Amino acid sequence: MKKILIVEDSDMVMKILRHLVQASSLPYEPVYAISLAQAVALYDESPADFFAALVDLNLPDAPDGEVVDFTLSKKIPTIVLTGSYDEKRREQLFNKGIVDYVTKEGRYAYSKAIAMIHRLEKNQHIKVLVVDDSDMSRKHMANLFRRHLFQVVEAVDGVDAIQVLLENPDIKLLITDYNMPKMDGFELVRNLRYKYDKTDLIMIGVSGESSEALSAKFIKHGANDFLRKPFHPEEFYCRIIHNIEYLELVEQITNSAQRDHLTGLYHRSYFFNAARELYKTAQEKSSPLSMAIINIDNFSEINQQHGNAWGDEALKQIASSLQTMLGRFLLARADSDDFYVMLPGLDHEKAAAFLSKVKQLLAAEQFVINGQNIGVYFSAGVTSQLHNSLDQQIAKANEYLRRAKDAGGNMIVDDGDE
Structure with missing residues (x-):
């Protein structure tokens, strides 16, 4: 994990910075120093691991901003904390190549400094x-x-x-x-x-x-x-x-x-709009496009045994796993425990084989529901028949799904099973 170097000799300021960093969601490990010497020692321990630095301009062993020269010499993006504004010093700092400076004027200033690190992460x-x-x-x-x-x-x-x-x-x-x-x-x-x-x-x-x-x-x-x-x-x-x-x-x-409020996946309306574009492209280019409908076979049992609130929690966990495995395709929550997946570039055989692996991986997971580890399995209908419209392709996938459920569930039916 990359690190953030924070150098500050004031106990009060350091306490504020520690609290703000702890409360933030920065994906970096903070390391703290109270002097230039300590900062150099921390850097030498792992010189390639620093994402950014937040440093005090005046330290006991670096009264003239030497810590800034050090971090910049190591190509570390540097934000400077300073006790006062000075036009000449400001110009010197920017000429050296700092990211920005923050004057120590209360908690807002320190929050702004942490926000700058967040901004660097996004940039x-x-x-x-x-x-x-x-x-x-x-x-x-x-x-x-x-x-x-x-x-x-x-x-x-x-x-x-x-x-x-x-x-x-x-x-x-x-x-x-x-x-x-x-x-x-x-x-x-x-x-x-x-x-x-x-x-x-x-x-x-x-x-x-x-x-x-x-x-x-x-x-x-x-x-x-x-x-x-x-x-x-x-x-x-x-x-x-x-x-x-x-x-x-x-x-x-x-x-x-565009998102389903419960699972965070795309909702039906967004899916249909995006799927129509994929369908149109597949028709124009005569390229394969598979449509799959997934249904969680044992969701009703989970709902009945543990209640609707835990049923919702199960759907959120299942959706998260499906997103991890199917996120590169167009995935949406259709209704209750049904999920739609559009798989451009895959015919029904490849799509069914891919979903079989997904089904195996999902079945191997343990979802914690109401303090219990519960396994999940699903059925799916898959078709790459484009027919005359997207609605007809979805209807065909739904027909295959019903056949899979009628046959006992925990299986995938596709065009090859006609």
């Missing part, structure tokens, strides 16, 4: 595109992103940016200069907005030109935000993080609306 999975024909300006913005652990790709003009986007469809944020050859920032934003909604791709315009209308023009063309050059790192990060968190909030709300 690792976010890809951004920097578009600017000036090498110096483009590299400067790219480096600012990299300090916060974003994945960064670059483009030299609007035409190049469109090509990069086609090659990297997972880009979440684009920041573009205004004045560029071939295609300027306005044209780029306007063209991309025909394809990407504001909740699909964040676009931020930047410019060093003095026209007051530039920001309005960028926004009118579809940009989410605008930055005027030159800008302070704090302003840059504030705008970036604000827009990223907005996007994450929209994604979270959208995702919640």
Whole structure:
């Protein structure tokens, strides 16, 4: 497990930081030091294991920020705790390459520092595109992103940016200069907005030109935000993080609306919408597509023996296991103890064989229900017959499921059993 290095000589501040870290959900092990010497010793024990550092600027054995020089020299993203704001020192710290600094002004400041580490964790999975024909300006913005652990790709003009986007469809944020050859920032934003909604791709315009209308023009063309050059790192990060968190909030709300409230799997409505797209693609490309309906054979027994509340708990545990095994396919809770699975690329034979392995693995698990270890087994109907509609394919899978249940359950019936 990666570690977070926290260096602070104040007992009171360290106590607050320990409490905040313990209360957080950081997937990293915190290690604590009260001096530069102790921090160096901790680093030497496992030099490759540090994700980030949160360090006090003034320590008894490092009164002039030497601990910052140490962590940065080891390529550890560093957040600085400082007792006071000083413009000259702030500029020096950013020039060295820190992530950010936090002034010690109460509990909120320390919570903010821990939140920055959370942000760094998330940023690792976010890809951004920097578009600017000036090498110096483009590299400067790219480096600012990299300090916060974003994945960064670059483009030299609007035409190049469109090509990069086609090659990297997972880009979440684009920041573009205004004045560029071939295609300027306005044209780029306007063209991309025909394809990407504001909740699909964040676009931020930047410019060093003095026209007051530039920001309005960028926004009118579809940009989410605008930055005027030159800008302070704090302003840059504030705008970036604000827009990223907005996007994450929209994604979270959208995702919640698509999920079954009990199990967290997709619900029926989302499944049908997504399945129709898979069905349409399979028909157009004549590619295999299997539909499976899974039913938990002994769920009624669990419900009757332990009550509805424990029945719900059983469904949550079963759904979690199915998600682990089937999550790469389109999986949804259909109704009560029925689950739908759409398996693109697999014909009925391969899909049935795969589900047989899933059935074996699920049967081998022990689910703790009302203090008892309970085994679970299921039946399934599987078909790769596309027929004339998705509804007909689902009906065929349901017919096979009924046959499996009528035959005693704990089995899979597919097209080969016709």
